[in-house]
Amino acid sequence: MNLEELEQIAESVRQENAKFDHEINVCMGTGCLSQHSDKLKDELVKAVEAAGKNAFVRRTGCMGLCAAGPLVLVDPEEILYQHVGGKHTEAIAASLGGNPFKELQCDLREHFDQQVHVVLENSGHIDPEKIDDYISRDGYIALVKALTEMSPNEVIQQITESGLKGRGGGGYPTGLKWGTVAKATGDIKYVVCNGDEGDPGAFMDRSVLESDPQRVLEGMAIAAYAVGASKGYVYVRAEYPLAVARLTNCLRDARRRGLLGNGICGTTFNFDVEIRLGAGAFVCGEETALIASIEGKRGQPKPRPPYPAVSGLWGKPTLINNVETFANIAPIIRKGGAWFASVGTEKSKGTKVFAITGKITNTGLVEVPMGMTLRQIIEGIGGGVPDGHKFKAVQTGGPSGGCIPDEHLDIPVSYESLIQAGSMMGSGGMIVMDDTSCMVNVARFFIEFCMTESCGKCIPCRAGTAQLFTLLSRICDGSGTMDDLDLMVDLCGTIKETSLCGLGMTAPNPVLSTLRYFKNEYIDHIVHKRCAAGVCNIKAPVEVLA
């Protein structure tokens, strides 16, 4: 495969598409598929035929607005229809070439215009199960360019220049990590893609793997070339069957096209990828635990150093990056590190995909440049809190993050500012809560999660989260005391400072951040035996005899 051959494939796809006057893209991500968008696609094909229109109906990945599904996008007019059902197919087919079918038309310029799509540039535009569709949108140009025109060092240099940081939440500079693995000595090296998106309320990785799997694979292949690896693993959650199926399909196609395997693009570079299924353990998102899991062991983290970059999978130098990090690689190589660095803030470059869920109008997936304020994301793109309720807090970073109240919504989204606000970037889950959520109960929810997901290896995490859970349960049922609050702060400090891995080190964040911003709710529960949101089941206060 070389650049000319890629261009030939792209040209033939474009010619094929040009035969049609219209393209009808039907979203077939997990969200829309749960509403039978596969049947909808078949019905649209029939309706188009019956109406005698010259249109092509395509299966695509996620279009972002999951709550408004099933979604249908008509190109080249760029008309988006929401909540499309079987009964609407005739009307949509009839409207082709004329006025849009107003009843279902979704006009959300504010939602889409403020977004910048880099990772999601193909999502909703290509058929995720057709490699040629990906190639027709500049796919694999970056890999061919890297292999034939650049040295491994030049690739790493571009990544370093781009300022890309790990999108799994840690925010470690990607270029630096690649450099370390490249310098590590060893005959065998591995590249691992972390798709163990255990963070509840986040589905960016699932969506990327379902909508544009080739992009992740291309990123991994470029990484393998840069660090000198010949074998890769994608670790995906077993809870994501569609992502696994599309990824399997994508590996097969890439092998057929000679973009995986031995002697890729006529060079001496060999690379192949295997899929490994997770088995439902949140801690496996931690890199050393993930490695243990690939080795067929219990997913328990190891002390670092040695870092996986030096001694990882089977003791060999291993590069581990998140799905979204790999998805950013191809555009960086194609357009240059400087281009990527021109987007975002001084220290956090590029864009970030967020999954906005909870009490918000436009639930779904968005991609915004770093530096956009939380308020712009929630009130602008997200459309604010529905049903006349009042915004209370946004939770970022999952069980490792914190809750950010209204008065801090004007902070820009970046790794540094979110940590300053007592939360963290995390993998990109953003859960909006309104006045019907009790923040004490939310803290208890997250601690319960960390308690059950703690691997049990180190005591502060295993025992500490259980004690925190007891204390929070006491406060929730109205039997807590003010001393408990001090005890919790003390305990949080111990867990944070003495735990072995990221799970324990960040587990207290939801408690600390709610204590920082919503202490009045804790006091309400303890002193006034009252839960303003009406979530906690507080026992009737004991009458104190005078």
Next chain:
Amino acid sequence: MPPFTPPPLPSDDKRWKIVNGTMRKNGFARHALIETLHTVQSSFGYLDDDSIRFVARSLRVPLSQAYGVVTFYHHFSLKPPGKHTMTICTGTACYIKGTDKLVAAAEKQLSIPHGETTKDGKISLMTARCVGACGRAPVVLTDGELVGQMTGEQMIEQLERWAVE
């Protein structure tokens, strides 16, 4: 040292051949433990003592390690599932949208705590840690099929349909 010969299949049930296939594909390497257990669970629905012993012997993994792995990961189940399974997602987005009420309603309807199967073996009630369909919260899986924006009434109706089957 004589070459290793894997133990014979536990019975002539065809599903063991599928399990054996996974191990052979991985060259009976120890690291194929989780992969193989996945195959056992998808073929048999759960993992029992016999299957864990068979896999451990075939891969030359200590029984303690095999059992440790099975009990460490939530995905693996040591109990046979009911004829139907209702899995309620309890991820953060679903929790904010009141999934705890769904769990309570289902537990009341079936008179079992979550994680259990009804006495007649008809329905298992499970919870999941986020299935990644947060955009459609609250979400349940009815026999593995994802249903979004679930209401209590809809869920009870489904459970009643299963109960009278």
